[in-house]
Amino acid sequence: MKSFERLVVEQIPRLRRYARALTGDRVPADDLVQETLARAMSRRHLWIRQKEIRPWLFTIMHNLYVNEIEKRARTPALFSAEENDARLVAKEHPEAGVILRDLGRALKALPEEQREVVLLVGLEQLSYRETARVLGIPSGTVMSRLSRARERLRELMSGTGKAGLRRIK
């Protein structure tokens, strides 16, 4: 039987990939992975061996990420100007067809919860059920959120929004 440590180490590359796509930058992504690993090690007794370790680790990462977002929301100065741009546009003009041809930037323009769902399913290939567990939401919500997220991404990538176009940079 594989040791707990080994199971965790095996997941590090995927945790890094997910964190990179989620945060968009290497440094905050690796910080998030580092924190996730530290928490996983301190809570190893909470892991049930019969269950897949990947959703468990992604759940820890999700919780840390959400905390971080909330913390950031209270101190908005931590966002870069460019990030703020994308966020503000996404927030104030959710119906606007923002042209963001670059996938990374398009992902950034998605609301956090949509970005997570599209990455967990589309990139990390978690099942809907696992994704629901990671995010703490019902499977039905995963499906509807996913569908909205993909539609939004499609619009962002192709620039075919229904409302007036607005170009960033």
Added chain:
Amino acid sequence: MSKQSKTISEEELQSYVDGQLDGPSHDRVAAALTSDPELARRADELRRLADALHATYDSVLDEPMPTEMLRTVINRDQSPLLRLAAVVAWMTIGGVIGGLIVNSIAPQPASELRAERPLPREAAYAHAVYVPEIRHPVEVGADEREHLNAWLSKRLANPVVAPDIREAGYQLVGGRLLPDAGRPAAQFMYEDAQGTRITLYVRGHEESARDTALRHSTDGNISVVYWLDGSLAYALAGSIQRDQLENIAGDMYRALNP
């Protein structure tokens, strides 16, 4: 949206592309896709998004793993020196595999061999660190075999001899002195005609323990066969088949106990 969405919903199509459907619901979407170009186009679009995500982010999987991450997971309770050895071993081999080896050999079930730190783990560390060495695989070469044996025997305060296993096809490369929990240990390296290296790790054994049968510990691509013999503990490590390694260990035992 489009006409076929009357029969196949957006969520069904999405579930199909994400591999979440099976049985009749899977077959129903698959059938609809063959007869409905518009539906097929939408399915392709969904797939292209997944492809784009992979194309953008999969390179992260191949990036070298930061040592800090490995240190967080492995050997948290160990001395900095050993953690360093584990990390060096990981970097030497490269990729995840090395990390997995040192890592998963780490936790051992309790055994009478657990005098200081588990012997197979120490042996695997030392193996992983020195086997890839091209220029300095050993401190003292086989051409100074007598000196090597005398020197290591003196440092380990025990008669340490590099067993002769030429009959098994392995030539002695040489040996080195290593620290093991602050005490001297020895490593002999052997090489066969193809350049495959195996290492024998030797350290003193505290208790005047009974001799044990060969034990085996394996992971990924480093196998370790280990045994106690009087006041010394031996561990043979190599990335070869377990039965081959056991045969060589048997040869070694016989060479040491003529």
